[in-house]
Amino acid sequence: MQLLAESSSKKSYRIVIEGVVQGVGFRPFVFQLAKEYGLCGYVTNSGSGVVVAVEGTPEHIDSFLVMLQQKKPPLARIDKIEKESTSPLNLENFSIVDSLKSTVSTMLLADMSLCNDCLEEMQDKENRRYNYPFINCTNCGPRYSIIKNLPYDRKMSSMDSFAMCEKCQEEYHNPNDRRYHAQPISCYECGPSLKYVTLSGEEEHDQKKALEKIATLIKAGEVVAIKGVGGFHIVCDATNSEAVRSLRENKHRPTKPLAVMFKSLQAIKKVASMSKKEETLILSKERPITIVKKREHTTLSHLIAPNIDRIGVFLPYTPLHVLLLKKVKVPLVATSANLSGEPIIVDEKEIFQKMPFVVEHLLTYDREIVNACDDSVVQESKHHTITLRMARGYAPFSLYYKQKTAKKILAFGANQKVTIALAFENNILLSPHIGDIDSISSSEYFQKTLETLQRVYKFEPDIVVCDKHPKYETSRFARAYVDEHAGVELVELQHHYAHALSCMAEYSLDEDVLAFCFDGTGYGDDGKLWGGEVFVANTKKYERVYHFKELALLGGEVAIKEPRRVGLSMLFASFSLETILQMDSPLVNAFKESEIRTLYSMYERGINSPQSSSVGRLFDGVYALSGFTQSLGYEGESGLILESLSEKSKSKAIFKYFLQEGVVEYAPMIAEILEEPSKEKIAKKFMNTLVHMILTIAEKYPELPLVLSGGVFQNRVLVSMLTQKLREKKRAYYIPSSVAINDGGIALGQAYFAFKNSKG
Numbered sequence: 204m205q206l207l208a209e210s211s212s213k214k215s216y217r218i219v220i221e222g223v224v225q226g227v228g229f230r231p232f233v234f235q236l237a238k239e240y241g242l243c244g245y246v247t248n249s250g251s252g253v254v255v256a257v258e259g260t261p262e263h264i265d266s267f268l269v270m271l272q273q274k275k276p277p278l279a280r281i282d283k284i285e286k287e288s289t290s291p292l293n294l295e296n297f298s299i300v301d302s303l304k305s306t307v308s309t310m311l312l313a314d315m316s317l318c319n320d321c322l323e324e325m326q327d328k329e330n331r332r333y334n335y336p337f338i339n340c341t342n343c344g345p346r347y348s349i350i351k352n353l354p355y356d357r358k359m360s361s362m363d364s365f366a367m368c369e370k371c372q373e374e375y376h377n378p379n380d381r382r383y384h385a386q387p388i389s390c391y392e393c394g395p396s397l398k399y400v401t402l403s404g405e406e407e408h409d410q411k412k413a414l415e416k417i418a419t420l421i422k423a424g425e426v427v428a429i430k431g432v433g434g435f436h437i438v439c440d441a442t443n444s445e446a447v448r449s450l451r452e453n454k455h456r457p458t459k460p461l462a463v464m465f466k467s468l469q470a471i472k473k474v475a476s477m478s479k480k481e482e483t484l485i486l487s488k489e490r491p492i493t494i495v496k497k498r499e500h501t502t503l504s505h506l507i508a509p510n511i512d513r514i515g516v517f518l519p520y521t522p523l524h525v526l527l528l529k530k531v532k533v534p535l536v537a538t539s540a541n542l543s544g545e546p547i548i549v550d551e552k553e554i555f556q557k558m559p560f561v562v563e564h565l566l567t568y569d570r571e572i573v574n575a576c577d578d579s580v581v582q583e584s585k586h587h588t589i590t591l592r593m594a595r596g597y598a599p600f601s602l603y604y605k606q607k608t609a610k611k612i613l614a615f616g617a618n619q620k621v622t623i624a625l626a627f628e629n630n631i632l633l634s635p636h637i638g639d640i641d642s643i644s645s646s647e648y649f650q651k652t653l654e655t656l657q658r659v660y661k662f663e664p665d666i667v668v669c670d671k672h673p674k675y676e677t678s679r680f681a682r683a684y685v686d687e688h689a690g691v692e693l694v695e696l697q698h699h700y701a702h703a704l705s706c707m708a709e710y711s712l713d714e715d716v717l718a719f720c721f722d723g724t725g726y727g728d729d730g731k732l733w734g735g736e737v738f739v740a741n742t743k744k745y746e747r748v749y750h751f752k753e754l755a756l757l758g759g760e761v762a763i764k765e766p767r768r769v770g771l772s773m774l775f776a777s778f779s780l781e782t783i784l785q786m787d788s789p790l791v792n793a794f795k796e797s798e799i800r801t802l803y804s805m806y807e808r809g810i811n812s813p814q815s816s817s818v819g820r821l822f823d824g825v826y827a828l829s830g831f832t833q834s835l836g837y838e839g840e841s842g843l844i845l846e847s848l849s850e851k852s853k854s855k856a857i858f859k860y861f862l863q864e865g866v867v868e869y870a871p872m873i874a875e876i877l878e879e880p881s882k883e884k885i886a887k888k889f890m891n892t893l894v895h896m897i898l899t900i901a902e903k904y905p906e907l908p909l910v911l912s913g914g915v916f917q918n919r920v921l922v923s924m925l926t927q928k929l930r931e932k933k934r935a936y937y938i939p940s941s942v943a944i945n946d947g948g949i950a951l952g953q954a955y956f957a958f959k960n961s962k963g
C-alpha cells in the first residue's frame with residue numbers, strides 16, 4: 204500500500220535544454236543538482252542540446268527546474284527548456300550517459316580567461332599545478348582556438364597529441380571534479396610545455412629558465428613575441444619609450460594606440476580613471492581590451508597612445524600571462540603579432556619569417572593554435588557598452604531566435620573587420636573578427652575560417668549573402684561559391700542596410716525602424732559611396748529618406764588616408780578657386796599652389812573623385828579644416844582625435860546646416876569652421892551638430908524606434924550625448940552592444956536579412 208502511494212506520487216519527464224549547454228560543464232551540474240533533490244534518471248548530450256530524463260516528486264522536480272536556470276555553470280546559456288511527461292523510468296539512481304556518436308554540438312564556444320579557482324590553485328605551492336602555465340578547468344581555458352571539429356572533445360582538438368596522465372584522467376572522469384570533461388585538462392606531467400626560442404636557433408626548454416630569460420629581455424628593453432590563446436602578441440615594457448619606439452618603427456605602426464596588459468585592476472588605476480562599469484568590463488570573464496581614460500602623468504611611455512587621452516587596457520587572461528607579469532613587474536604592451544592588415548600570427552616559424560626585424564626572441568609552447576583569434580576590444584559610453592572588435596571571449600557568438608529558418612545561410616561580411624555568419628534552425632552564429640581582406644594572407648585566413656565553420660557544422664548553404672560592392676574580395680568569394688555550387692542562391696545586400704539589420708538582429712527587431720547608419724564608405728544603390736544614411740527600414744526592405752550631401756574624394760582611395768584632400772574638396776564645394784588660393788589657413792598651406800590647381804581640375808571634371816555621403820569622411824574633412832593636415836596613421840584617427848578634443852570644450856552651440864529634400868546640407872558649416880580658432884570648440888560643435896541633425900530628423904518620424912549603427916558610432920562622446928538626449932526625450936532607440944558596431948557586424952546583418960526572408 205505504502206509502495207503504491209509512493210510510486211504514484213512520482214512523475215517522470217523528458218527535459219530538453221537548448222542553448223550554450225555543451226562543453227561548459229552542464230551535464231555534471233545537472234548530475235549534482237539531480238542528486239541534491241534525490242531524483243533518478245540520466246543526462247546526456249544530443250544534437251539539439253542536453254536531454255535530461257528525471258523521475259521524482261513533482262515538488263522536487265519543480266525545484267530542480269528552477270535551480271537549473273538559477274545555478275547554471277558560468278559559461279552556460281539557456282535559450283529554451285521543453286518538458287514532457289514520459290512513462291516511468293524505473294531507474295534507481297542518476298547518471299551521466301555518454302553522448303551518442305552522431306551528436307554534433309550546436310555551438311562552437313569562445314576561449315575563456317583563467318578562472319579564479321584555477322588562479323588560486325596555480326598560486327598554491329602545495330598544488331600539483333603550482334605555477335603551471337596551462338592550468339584550466341571546465342569553467343575556463345581554450346576552446347575555439349584548439350577545436351578541429353565538433354563535438355567538442357579532446358580527440359577533436361589540438362590537445363589530442365597529449366595523452367592524459369593518471370591523475371588528470373581521474374579528474375576528467377569524476378563528475379564531482381571541476382575538471383570533469385574539461386577537454387584541455389593537463390598538468391606538468393602530461394600537458395604542453397613552455398619553450399624559449401631565438402631567431403638564431405637557440406632554445407631553452409626548462410620552463411623556469413625560459414620564463415626567466417624572456418622576462419630579463421623585456422626588462423632590458425627588448426621587444427619579444429609571446430604565444431597567447433589565439434595567436435602571438437608582440438610584447439615590450441610599456442614604461443620604456445625606447446622599447447615602444449622600436450616596436451612602432453619596426454612594425455610600421457606610427458601612431459595607432461597600443462593595448463597594455465597590467466597585473467591587476469589596482470595597477471590599471473594608477474594610469475587610468477575608470478567608472479564602475481568600466482572596471483566590471485575589465486574584470487569580466489571575457490577579459491576584453493577596454494578603452495578607458497588615460498591619466499595625465501603616469502609611468503607609461505607617451506608613445507603608447509599619442510595625441511589621444513584614451514588607452515586600451517586589459518588583465519592577464521592566461522596562466523602564462525599571470526606568471527610573466529609577476530616576473531617582469533611592469534605593465535606590458537601586448538599587441539597582436541601581425542603585419543599591417545594581415546591576420547594574427549599563430550605559428551612561431553612565421554613570426555621569424557615575417558617579423559625578423561621586430562622580434563628576435565619568443566616564448567612559445569607546443570599546443571597548436573588551430574583557429575586564430577584576436578583580442579576583443581570594447582568601451583563604455585554613458586549608457587552602453589560598445590564593442591569595437593568581437594573576438595576572444597565573445598566569439599564565436601550565437602544568437603537564438605524563436606522563429607526557425609528552413610534554409611542554411613552563409614554570410615560573408617564586408618571588406619574590413621570581416622566576420623562570417625552562419626544561420627541555421629533557430630540560430631545565427633557569428634565568427635570572431637577575421638580582419639581586413641586586403642592581402643593574400645588575410646584572404647587565406649578568411650577562406651580557412653570559412654572552411655573550418657563549414658566543416659564543423661557540416662554546413663552546405665542554401666543561400667549565400669555578400670556585400671553589394673562589386674569589388675570586395677568577399678563578394679568575389681561569394682559569387683565564386685555560388686558559381687561552383689548549383690542551386691545556391693546569392694543575395695547581395697547594401698552595406699548600410701546591413702548595418703541597420705545587424706543592430707536589428709541583436710535585438711530581434713522585425714518592425715519598421717528609423718535607422719541612422721553613419722559609417723566609412725560603402726557601395727550605394729546609386730553607385731556612389733554611401734556612409735551617411737537614414738533609412739526607414741524593416742527586415743524586408745528599406746527606403747533612404749535622408750543622406751548627407753556628397754563630397755568628392757579627391758584621388759579616391761588616397762583621400763581616405765589624407766584628410767587634407769577631403770578638407771580641400773569641401774572648400775572647392777563652397778568657394779571659388781581664386782578665393783581658396785588667397786586663404787591663409789593651415790589646410791590651404793598644406794598644399795603647393797600647383798597641387799591645388801591640379802586637384803581642382805580633377806574636382807571640376809569629376810576625374811578620380813568619387814562622390815561620397817560618408818559621415819566618416821566628413822569627420823576627416825572637419826579634422827582637416829580645423830588645421831590637422833598630416834596623413835592618418837590608422838583608420839579612424841581623425842575621429843578619435845576630434846573625440847578627445849571635444850571633451851575639452853563645454854560649448855553647446857551647433858554649426859549651421861539645413862535639411863532639404865532628403866539631403867543633409869552642411870555647407871554653411873565650412874565657413875564657420877574656418878573662422879573658429881579653437882580646435883576643441885570645433886570638435887565639440889561638430890558633435891553637437893551631428894546630435895542635433897539626428898534628433899531633428901527623428902522628430903519627423905515620431906512613431907519609429909531609432910537604430911544607430913555603423914563605424915561612426917564608435918565615437919563615445921557622440922553616442923553618450925545622443926543617447927542622453929534620446930533618454931530625456933523618452934525616445935525608443937537601439938544601438939549594437941554585444942555585436943561590433945562597425946563592419947564587424949555586417950555579416951550578422953546579412954544573415955539576419957536572409958533568415959527573415961527565406962521561406963521554409
Ligand SMILES: [Zn+2]
Pocket residue numbers: 317318319320321322338339340341342343344
Ligand atoms: Zn578554471
Ligand SMILES: [Zn+2]
Pocket residue numbers: 367368369370371372389390391392393394
Ligand atoms: Zn596530467
